[in-house]
């Protein structure tokens with residue numbers, strides 16, 4: 001019985017670690033993106049006018065513009081139902 005609990009803890013730990021890793025990678029990508037935008041103004045092409053930075057849903061991993069994402073505890077989610085735990089039926093807040 002204790003073995004099952006141990007296995008569960010390990011699986012949860014791996015899941016949590018992958019999540020942390022994904023968000024850390026996102027955090028390192030964002031400044032790099034901004035830097036390339038700043039250095040390449042007026043250079044190549046013309047498709048970088050008002051492109052919002054893309055964020056990844058911490059639940060399902062889908063990419064979406066940051067304006068459409070729901071920020072929650074430093075992570076982003078594509079929809080309200082993907083938040084880790086719903087505080088209730090209050091439909092206000094949780095969106096910056």
Ligand SMILES: [Zn+2]
Nearest residue numbers: 057060078082
């Ligand atoms: Zn999602």
